[in-house]
Amino acid sequence: MRAVWPDQVDPADPFPEPRTTWGELWAGRRTEADAGAVGDPFAGRATLPAPAAFVPMEVDLARNTADHDPAAGASCPDLVLGPAADDADRRSLLIALALGMFFVGDGVKERPLRRWLRRDPRPPVPDRDAVRAVAQTPFAPWRITAVPRPGSLVLTDVIGLPDPGHCAVRTPGLPLGPVGPGDLLLARVVAGPAGPVAMCALGCPGPLPAAVPRWIRWLGWEDRALRAGKPPTLSGVLARRGHHLGRRILEAAWAR
DSSP: OOOOOTTSOOTTOSSOOOOOOHHHHHTTOOOTTSOOOTTOSOOSOOOOOOOOSSOOOHHHHHHHHHHHOTTHHHHHHHHHHGGGGGGOOHHHHHHHHHHGGGSOOTTOSSOHHHHHHTOSSOOOHHHHHHHHHHHTSOEEEEEEEEEEETTEEEEEESSSSOOOEEEEEOOOBOTTOOOOTTSEEEEEEEEETTEEEEEEEEEEOSOOOTTHHHHHHHHHHHHHHHTTTOOOOHHHHHHHHHHHHHHHHHHHHHHO
16 A cells, blocks of 8 residues: 555545544644543643753753664654655754654663663752753644744744743754744743743744644554553653654655
8 A cells, every 4th residue: 555644545545534624633622731532632631840940952962862872873863854864954963863862762672861860870960850851841843923033933832732932942953944934843842940942943844734633643542552541641742752743744844
């Protein structure tokens, strides 16, 4: 069977599922503050991290990832950026490696984060708390609505998370070229001591793919199965598995 995008119907498939429109998928959708209904994977409530004493630098996260997963330099760009990894800029490759701190890569059994927390000597308490705060923050798509000045963006939600508003932004990776208002920023928006900081940021040309609600729902079901049925929240799923959603969004833009 030929591979097709999840929001398309393969004409060669003898048992196609009915095509569902964006409006039908998103109709009646609740935020994660509401209890989930039957068939809704997001039945839990969010537990947002307290503001971090400082926001770790991406280069430090990337270094820790490489220290605790020797294959990360080869696997993380493909796992985060998809086909855009082949021609990605250096900053995008660094961010892919930094994000690898928070997921299980190819050929390893646990996240580099867990190995880093257990190393001897153990990392200082402020460092552990700061990296945990990043780990608990969703890696999600946001719409860029304004660029007030260099190093600052106004971001709005596109999937059901709280609006970040004005954010400081670290230098983003641009695997598919420059972005601006109306485009997307894939990032972890961390509550820093001076306000929200969009870190591990990757710019992506808009618009948001129509299949995103379905992709999120699949991630929720998979997350629930892997965590022995524990009710997930949207923010929790994207904190653990947001790189999957980010890669699909980048793949869709790359294909366009």
